[in-house]
Amino acid sequence: MGAGASPLANDRLLRALRRQPVDVTPVWIMRQAGRYLPEYRRVRAAAGDFMTLCRDPALACEVTLQPLKRFDLDAAILFSDILTVPDAMGFGLYFVEGEGPRFRVRPETPADLARLQAVRAAEQLDYVLEAVRLIRRELDGRLPLIGFSGSPWTLATYILEGGASRDFARAKRWLYQEPAALHHLLDLLAHSVADYLRAQIAAGVDAVQIFDTWGGVLAHDAYRTFSLAYMVRVVEALRAPDGALPVPVILFTKGGGVWLEEIAASGASAAGLDWTLSLGEARRRTGDRIALQGNLDPAVLRADPATIEREVARVLADYGPGPGHVFNLGHGVTPDVDPDRVALLVDKVHELSEAYHR
Amino acid sequence: MGAGASPLANDRLLRALRRQPVDVTPVWIMRQAGRYLPEYRRVRAAAGDFMTLCRDPALACEVTLQPLKRFDLDAAILFSDILTVPDAMGFGLYFVEGEGPRFRVRPETPADLARLQAVRAAEQLDYVLEAVRLIRRELDGRLPLIGFSGSPWTLATYILEGGASRDFARAKRWLYQEPAALHHLLDLLAHSVADYLRAQIAAGVDAVQIFDTWGGVLAHDAYRTFSLAYMVRVVEALRAPDGALPVPVILFTKGGGVWLEEIAASGASAAGLDWTLSLGEARRRTGDRIALQGNLDPAVLRADPATIEREVARVLADYGPGPGHVFNLGHGVTPDVDPDRVALLVDKVHELSEAYHR
Numbered sequence: 001m002g003a004g005a006s007p008l009a010n011d012r013l014l015r016a017l018r019r020q021p022v023d024v025t026p027v028w029i030m031r032q033a034g035r036y037l038p039e040y041r042r043v044r045a046a047a048g049d050f051m052t053l054c055r056d057p058a059l060a061c062e063v064t065l066q067p068l069k070r071f072d073l074d075a076a077i078l079f080s081d082i083l084t085v086p087d088a089m090g091f092g093l094y095f096v097e098g099e100g101p102r103f104r105v106r107p108e109t110p111a112d113l114a115r116l117q118a119v120r121a122a123e124q125l126d127y128v129l130e131a132v133r134l135i136r137r138e139l140d141g142r143l144p145l146i147g148f149s150g151s152p153w154t155l156a157t158y159i160l161e162g163g164a165s166r167d168f169a170r171a172k173r174w175l176y177q178e179p180a181a182l183h184h185l186l187d188l189l190a191h192s193v194a195d196y197l198r199a200q201i202a203a204g205v206d207a208v209q210i211f212d213t214w215g216g217v218l219a220h221d222a223y224r225t226f227s228l229a230y231m232v233r234v235v236e237a238l239r240a241p242d243g244a245l246p247v248p249v250i251l252f253t254k255g256g257g258v259w260l261e262e263i264a265a266s267g268a269s270a271a272g273l274d275w276t277l278s279l280g281e282a283r284r285r286t287g288d289r290i291a292l293q294g295n296l297d298p299a300v301l302r303a304d305p306a307t308i309e310r311e312v313a314r315v316l317a318d319y320g321p322g323p324g325h326v327f328n329l330g331h332g333v334t335p336d337v338d339p340d341r342v343a344l345l346v347d348k349v350h351e352l353s354e355a356y357h358r
Numbered sequence: 359m360g361a362g363a364s365p366l367a368n369d370r371l372l373r374a375l376r377r378q379p380v381d382v383t384p385v386w387i388m389r390q391a392g393r394y395l396p397e398y399r400r401v402r403a404a405a406g407d408f409m410t411l412c413r414d415p416a417l418a419c420e421v422t423l424q425p426l427k428r429f430d431l432d433a434a435i436l437f438s439d440i441l442t443v444p445d446a447m448g449f450g451l452y453f454v455e456g457e458g459p460r461f462r463v464r465p466e467t468p469a470d471l472a473r474l475q476a477v478r479a480a481e482q483l484d485y486v487l488e489a490v491r492l493i494r495r496e497l498d499g500r501l502p503l504i505g506f507s508g509s510p511w512t513l514a515t516y517i518l519e520g521g522a523s524r525d526f527a528r529a530k531r532w533l534y535q536e537p538a539a540l541h542h543l544l545d546l547l548a549h550s551v552a553d554y555l556r557a558q559i560a561a562g563v564d565a566v567q568i569f570d571t572w573g574g575v576l577a578h579d580a581y582r583t584f585s586l587a588y589m590v591r592v593v594e595a596l597r598a599p600d601g602a603l604p605v606p607v608i609l610f611t612k613g614g615g616v617w618l619e620e621i622a623a624s625g626a627s628a629a630g631l632d633w634t635l636s637l638g639e640a641r642r643r644t645g646d647r648i649a650l651q652g653n654l655d656p657a658v659l660r661a662d663p664a665t666i667e668r669e670v671a672r673v674l675a676d677y678g679p680g681p682g683h684v685f686n687l688g689h690g691v692t693p694d695v696d697p698d699r700v701a702l703l704v705d706k707v708h709e710l711s712e713a714y715h716r
Contacts, residue, residue: 167692172657176665219633219655219688221672258615258635275577277616297577299530307534314579330577334525 008206009142013075017207017248017269017291019324025316025353026074027346028146031332032067033079037339039066050095054081060131064145065138070339071346075144075207076135078200080128082150082211085192086159088124089116099164106162110181119192121199128196129203136204147205149196151212151253152189152234153227156182168217175218175226182226190230194237201238201246209250209272210234216255223259228266235267245269250293254331257282264290274330279319292319293326296345301329301337305344312348321356366564367500371433375565375606375627375649377682383674383711384432385704386504389690390425391437395697397424408453412439418489422503423496428697429704433502433565434493436558438486440508440569443550444517446482447474457522464520468539477550479557486554487561494562505563507554509570509611510547510592511585514540526575533576533584540584548588552595559596559604567608567630568592574613581617586624593625603627608651612689615640622648632688637677650677651684654703659687659695663702670706679714 008014012026034040043063047053054060064079083101087093092104107113119125135145150158158164160171160182174182197208215227235249251263252272260282263271270291273282282292300311312327319325327349333342366372370384392398401421405411412418422437441459445451450462465471477483493503508516516522518529518540532540555566573585593607609621610630618640621629628649631640640650658669670685677683685707691700 167657169657169660169692169694172655173660176658176661176669216634220636220639222655223634255613255634276574276581276613278578281578297530297580299525299527300534302527302531303534311534334527336527 007141008144010074011144013144013146013326014206014248016323016326017250019288019291021323022357023354024350024357025319025325025327027327027349028073028075028077029067029333029342029345030077030329032071032073032077032342033063034333035335036333036337036342037066037070050081051087051093054079054084055127057127057130057134060128061134061138064131064135067342068143071343072350073143073346075146076139077146077209078128078132078135078148078205080131080148082148082154082213083158084125084128085119085149085189085196086155088119088121089159089188089192091159101158102163103159107160107185110178110184113181113185116185116188118188119195121192121196125196125199129199132200132203132205144206145204146207146209146250147197147200148209148211149193149200149234151210151215151227152186152193152230153218154212154214155189155193156185156226157214159185168214175222186226186230190233190237194234197234197238205247207248207250207269208238209252210268212251212253212256215253220259223253223256224262227253228259228262231268232266248291250291250326252293260285270326272328276330279315279325283319283324288322288324291324291326293328295328295330298329298331298334298337301333301341301345305341308341308344309348309352312345313352316349316353316356319356323357327353365499366502368432369502371502371504371684372564372606374681374684375608377646377649379681380715381712382708382715383677383683383685385685385707386431386433386435387425387691387700387703388435388687390429390431390435390700391421392691393693394691394695394700395424395428408439409445409451412437412442413485415485415488415492418486419492419496422489422493425700426501429701430708431501431704433504434497435504435567436486436490436493436506436563438489438506440506440512440571441516442483442486443477443507443547443554444513446477446479447517447546447550449517459516460521461517465518465543468536468542471539471543471546474543474546476546477553479550479554483554483557487557490558490561490563502564503562504565504567504608505555505558506567506569507551507558507592509568509573509585510544510551510588511576512570512572513547513551514543514584515572517543526572533580544584544588548591548595552592555592555596563605565606565608565627566596567610568626570609570611570614573611578617581611581614582620585611586617586620589626590624606649608649608684610651618643628684630686634688637673637683641677641682646682649682649684651686653686653688656687656689656692656695659691659699659703663699666699666702667706667710670703671710674707674711674714677714681715685711 060079157171248269250270251268257277264286273294275297418437515529606627608628609626615635622644631652633655
């Protein structure tokens with residue numbers, strides 16, 4: 001629990017992340033506060049720019065709470081962007097409608113990285129920490145709040161590509177040809193991410209997720225060296241002097257199913273999984289050493305209610321009885337989804353999972 | 359070997375696919391005849407349209423042979439497109455520059471699939487078979503020729519999306535909501551693909567690869583039911599009355615590393631692997647029951663010669679000593695690659711692999 005935390009009315013998420021018994025399987029949804037909600041689109045339109053929304057603690061708080069008013073979710077997740085850290089480092093984040101994130105400055109040579117400094121979250125990302133404090137006050141002990149950051153590698157891809165990419169040609173050119181410079185950048189990012197997550201925990205988040213959205217594009221050995229190793233550093237940096245994690249840490253590498261054993265050995269509390277790996281197989285492969293989060297294909301939410309119910313049942317049966325499962329999609333909910341389908345999903349997870357926790 | 363085949367001067371590929379000893383590891387490269395070659399771009403520009411190039415056996419033959427004049431490759435691969443089958447089924451394939459393939463007709467409801475018929479390759483894809491015969495004559499027993507098809511699922515995605523897609527929203531809507539109709543389509547496609555590959559083998563190809571480019575976007579159980587099961591049907595349909603495969607069959611599911619055991623049990627001769635899975639681990643997981651093809655990250659070809667040599671050495675060391683490895687990239691060579699880098703790659707595979715075959 002975060003500093004000064006009082007017991008939560010609904011602590012299913014935290015119990016599941018610690019592999020403790022629960023009454024029903026907890027559920028939250030990546031991008032649960034997002035474009036599929038009309039009330040989100042209204043706030044977003046009024047704010048004008050996406051980053052204006054992220055930088056305004058009151059608006060970030062409002063948007064964070066929106067899905068909780070509609071759905072019986074077991075957690076709130078801070079509304080923010082994974083690229084706040086490189087933005088604070090001076091790369092100048094902006095968004096082009098329909099094209100994803102971009103940075104005003106892009107490093108071209110190792111020398112361009114020389115003057116970079118790690119982020120001091122308390123000063124440079126105070127707007128996020130203020131949002132955390134506001135949300136926590138509004139939640140008033142009802143539900144846990146999840147904080148998050150991008151992984152060092154994922155942040156590095158956006159920095160080196162100057163924004164979103166399809167083939168990661170630039171980031172991989174650094175990886176294969178300038179590995180020392182890339183390690184320097186990843187080291188700075190690991191320090192920054194650790195400082196940022198520590199600050200979020202101090203401000204009151206009850207769990208954190210590290211989004212390694214682009215770890216899955218790496219070769220197996222490159223994943224270990226350039227992505228996983230730096231996430232492990234972040235996890236280690238969060239530990240208290242006695243070695244305990246102050247809050248549960250979820251590590252989510254999209255496309256990382258082939259590396260599950262290594263992820264399970266990272267020291268994180270839970271591994272997020274996309275839909276390509278069976279949760280039952282994941283459980284056997286990790287020997288219940290780590291909690292598992294996932295893993296419904298988000299495309300299921302475009303189907304009819306009967307199909308959604310059937311697929312929710314399959315995911316729950318795949319994991320099977322006992323604790324250690326946090327229900328989620330395998331990736332974010334898409335903007336074209338009907339909110340009523342999300343409501344159905346959340347209710348069915350609770351209803352159908354009860355049998356697995358008796 | 360194909361019908362009427364005479365022994366090949368270079369049979370490394372076929373020996374490796376059968377896990378027989380070789381002097382050095384054979385190498386070919388996905389999209390080895392393609393846009394990174396200036397001589398390809400000249401032929402392509404003169405032909406005007408991409409499909410004109412595919413439909414002209416003399417031009418397809420010329421383009422197939424181009425990389426063999428530059429590089430010491432161990433196989434030719436037929437120049438064609440994976441979408442010739444749905445084109446022959448009447449969907450009307452065309453290409454928009456910079457946007458990938460599109461179809462003129464897109465099924466909207468299950469009723470739209472009712473009148474579809476399986477392709478009869480000998481009549482409807484005679485231009486491909488004529489190209490195979492021409493290439494084989496030109497190769498004159500020097501090298502094996504690889505034929506190919508898209509997998510039923512991969513072809514179905516293009517048909518149901520009406521072309522390329524980023525999220526496969528339509529194909530997955532069919533999968534989750536109209537599974538019976540999708541199975542009907544996949545059944546037709548499996549019959550068509552089997553007929554097409556049988557015809558390519560009769561025309562003289564020495565091995566075939568099934569490209570399951572989009573199998574990796576599926577959930578684990580959906581992959582088994584909607585992709586792998588239909589590739590297994592194709593493999594079974596190719597077998598001679600005595601159960602033997604007439605030529606080796608390579609099954610390549612991009613992103614399929616998590617499902618390697620199931621792929622190894624498919625009856626195919628070899629599994630193509632992308633760069634996310636270690637070949638050494640793949641070998642342990644399959645117990646040498648199947649040959650393995652891959653798996654250098656194509657991004658390595660953008661690096662300097664020393665890096666390319668180092669990464670080639672890592673892939674060879676990862677597989678280790680003994681037969682059963684076909685060197686390839688984990689996906690197609692990209693258009694921005696310098697052909698001299700490909701020459702270096704091919705030469706280094708031969709030079710550095712010798713030690714593993716003593």
